[in-house]
Amino acid sequence: MSDTAKALRQPFALRFASGAFLVFWCVLAAFPIFWITVMSFKSPRDAFAASPWDVITGPATRAAGNGLSILDIVVGLVVLFFALRWAFTRLPDLVARYSPPGMIVLGWLLGAAVYALVFVLLFFGLLPLILGALNGVLGPLGQPVLGLTTQHYEAVWGENEFYRNFLNSMLVTAGVVTISLTVGTLAGYGLARSGSDLAFWLLILALVFRALPHSVLVAGYLPWFINSAEILRPIFGEISPTLYGQPWAVIAVLVAINQPFTIWMLRSFFQNIPAELDEAARVDGCSHFQAFRRVIMPVMWPGVITTGLFSFLLGYNDFLVTALLLDAQNQTMVPAIAGYFNRETTTTDQVEAVAAAVSITAPLFLLVMVFQRQIVSGLTAGAVKG
Amino acid sequence: MKFRTFAAFVGPSVLMMVFFIALPLVSVFLESFKVTQPVMQQVEVETCTPGFLTQTCTTELKTIPVIGADGKVETTTQWQGLQSYRSVLQMDKVWAAIGSSEIGSILQIDFWKALRFTLMYTLLTLPLVIGVGLIIALTVNNATRALRGPIIFVSLLPFIITPVIGSLAIYWLFVGDGILTAMMERWSGTNISMFAQAWTVELLMYFYRVWHVAPFAFVIFYAGLQTVNMDTLESAVIDGASRWQRLRHVIVPHLMPLIVFIALIHLMDCYRVFEEIVGFRSQAHVISLQWLTFDFLVPDDAGNRAISRASASAMLTMVGIVFLLIWPLRRTWRDHRGGAH
Structure with missing residues (x-):
């Protein structure tokens, strides 16, 4: 039995190659989707910049006055984390408690819609207002470091009636x-x-x-x-x-x-x-x-x-x-x-x-x-x- | 279950399939032998332009469509036999090309160009998809248990994404000033444009298809790997089989039904390659059979749809898929017959 276990255990090189391939595949699978998401938040010059670093940090977008400060990023990530955690811990209980028996699917649909609405209002409506005021007070911490703009989304969903x-x-x-x-x-x-x-x-x-x-x-x-x-x-x-x-x-x-x-x-x-x-x-x-x-x-x-x-x-x-x-x-x-x-x-x-x-x-x-x-x-x- | 109950259960579904799959097929078959054209008439039109002393008047014969009482263009429908097939296949040009032994010029004709690409695409991506899917499944099976969930999540993304959007995402990475083209230009020091010649576009399409379908193969193989018989594997080890031999003689035979299943689905799905053409905007270089039919169906500048030619090309497309599927279908049929009794 121990012989079998030994024979089934893999040499280090094989395990390393297997892990490396897996990392490569995950990057390959996610990269195109990740990259177009990043591009969509940048001004055109940054989105099609030749250097990948420019696309991620977005200097031209930042210069145009659209950007996130360190404070924005930290607060945003914290809010995102708690919102996600709440969605996975508390939301199921609430849905289960308030949806009528046998209509759990309907309850979930309604719950998800309400959750999405509240999240969008909070994250894109309330948070920028508060952070905008805070950024003004904080000085260097409030300076934008990461270029980011939602103008293209506004154009697509607003003007173009998407x-x-x-x-x-x-x-x-x-x-x-x-x-x-x-x-x-x-x-x-x-x-x-x-x-x-x-x-x-x-x-x-x-x-x-x-x-x-x-x-x-x-x-x-x-x-x-x-x-x-x-x-x-x-x-x-x-x-x-x-x-x-x-x-x-x-x-x-x-x-x-x-x-x-x-x-x-x-x-x-x-x-x-x-x-x-x-x-x-x-x-x-x-x-x-x-x-x-x-x-x-x-x-x-x-x-x-x-x-x-x-x-x-x-x-x-x-x-x-x-x-x-x-x-x-x-x-x-x-x-x-x-x-x-x-x-x-x-x-x-x-x-x-x-x-x-x-x-x-x-x-x-x-x-x-x-x-x-x-x-x-x-x-x-x-x-x-x- | 009595026949009447069975019919009541299955009825709605069968009715939908008859109405929206079987009848359209009959209709396409019939349409491909017919042609609908506007009725044309020749009228003498006199146009006058003011000139010095007298007007200059010219009369000419013009061909214009007849307008019916309801204000629409009148049309006639005629049986025309194989004319539509002829104009899609363009056999005269094909024979001429064979006669002058310039086989390459056959591929200038839309239908043969599309057929060449569709078949090559289907058959070349098939082993790639199965191979890559198997490798991912084996490596994920090798990974720490805690990591498997996130890896499966990431792997599903290319599979679940809208095909047009998936190919667009790759298109934007390689388009003129896209990030990967810029990177390749920096490495090679030459000017690269990925969408200016057919073979690079085709290469990207192969990449896209494997990227899109390999996760599907992966998930199925991964599920299959969970049920490999450990006893067989252990006896193989005792018999001194190497890692490669175990994979070759224990694991792959165990996965064989799944490989056939994936091959079947892949042949069906890949043969209708279409979204890549739209996403990569490759119609100038590379087209597929389904795109050809689509192109006939889209109204041209005058607003006419080439329905009869579209029907002919649709029928020819169908003949192709029947040929491709005979082998895997027969196998499925045998398996199910065997299982039923």
């Missing part, structure tokens, strides 16, 4: 998540409990559908969507809508595109729930639907949340479908950023595009932070069950 795109994105994503989960859970449960040949063929077909490039499908929708008002007129009369440019049509499309993946994933989750559970309910006189509602629904949430995360990613990250099926008035965030390419003539425009890109990434960052375990378990569940 919040409209944000709301559209939220609408599309929320629609995709709710509908694809509702439809997908039912189908996943049916497929997991059926075991018939038909269920098998449906799954294989879904796998084939999963492989279809999205442009193939969009090429199929476009002629119909543009002319849908005329095609549907004989059925619906004057109220028949033009589907092109309608967010809910895009939601339907994305739900359908997402279905194959959703049903595969949920099916594997339902297969892990012992069938004895609903058989017992059936023996007690429940129909299949009652068994599903009373026995399966209370225990299915971990799987549903995980699948929901992937639906969220699909709806949120989509470029191709939303770019082709929505028009400029109700564009979502990701295609809207393509609009910056056309205007990207000055370096200010470029940095604004960077700021918009970081704004899109921020919610995803939070998502990984909160749901890391669910994402990992979702990826693995998909793999283990195939």
Whole structure:
């Protein structure tokens, strides 16, 4: 036994190489995202400066009067630390106490929204006011040392009305998540409990559908969507809508595109729930639907949340479908950023595009932070069950 | 479960897939043989400009679209057989190129250019993604337990980021005066522009794809590594297997189903490479099949969408993915058949 342990122990060189590679990978993984975040807070000259040190410290931004003093940085970090700690220690208790039973998800959504609002008001509204006064009094400690400006974010969200795109994105994503989960859970449960040949063929077909490039499908929708008002007129009369440019049509499309993946994933989750559970309910006189509602629904949430995360990613990250099926008035965030390419003539425009890109990434960052375990378990569940 | 209950459970999902996946496919198939064009008419137009003594008048024949009663341009739809395919494939030019033995000039044609890139991209990144993912999984498995959580968090970032934004983030590092280009210029002493020629753009795209997908492979391999049979590993040690042999003959065979799974997903996802083209703005140098269809579907300056050519290129794209997936799909099919009975 000790021989095995000795043989399994690795020589120093191997451990060192392994650790070094890991550090290298982490830097590689985080660097592009970290760097665009830094760039988005600098004036254009600093953001595209040749020396990395200039990009980080931002001398031109500082010279323009936008910067953080040592005091700002220290106080900011302390507030950030306590805010994060509070979010992970006290917030869960509060949410659990005040949300009505069975509505814990809703409670979390509301709690997170309120928390984010209070944090933004406190961190970007109150703190600068207090620190501005303090900096004036303190003298050398109050001198700015790190150039930092939020002007690009103000330009993107204020002047360019990026919040409209944000709301559209939220609408599309929320629609995709709710509908694809509702439809997908039912189908996943049916497929997991059926075991018939038909269920098998449906799954294989879904796998084939999963492989279809999205442009193939969009090429199929476009002629119909543009002319849908005329095609549907004989059925619906004057109220028949033009589907092109309608967010809910895009939601339907994305739900359908997402279905194959959703049903595969949920099916594997339902297969892990012992069938004895609903058989017992059936023996007690429940129909299949009652068994599903009373026995399966209370225990299915971990799987549903995980699948929901992937639906969220699909709806949120989509470029191709939303770019082709929505028009400029109700564009979502990701295609809207393509609009910056056309205007990207000055370096200010470029940095604004960077700021918009970081704004899109921020919610995803939070998502990984909160749901890391669910994402990992979702990826693995998909793999283990195939 | 009775058929009716099964149908009630599965019905909504199947209905959505039929309406928004199966029917559009049929529609694309039919559209690719049709063409919709505005009805044109020739009219004689007389234009007069004031001149000295008399007006100068010229009459010319102009081709203008017919405007219907509702104020819209009238269109006709005709069956035209394989015409759209012909204009996408441009076989005449291909045969001419083969005839004059200038194979390279085939790659000047959009479709073949896109096909070459898409296939090379899919097949070259596949081993890279699996290899890098495996190395990360092995090294993370080697790391101190307390560090694993943060490392997984950082590793997930490239995977979770919006693809367009991810490629833009890398684009901004290398664009004209980007930080890494400046660094490379300082080292090499020459002027470098990463986006001026096709091969550097392509190199960055390969890097982006591996960066984006390797975390996915990593997470799955990492989960697989937790279930390696320690007894087998120990008997391998007793038999005197070296570290490399243990990896080669115990760990990799254990991970084989996962490798097939990742290969399957990667082939599907990588074949529809598209966002990189948008993010890197590489359409002048490198295009992919999905981008080609997208480009046909975007209205041109006159506001027309080339629907029939888009449909033809979409059908051709689909043929490609079917070929790529035959092998992994058959394997999955066998596994599930085996598991079902």
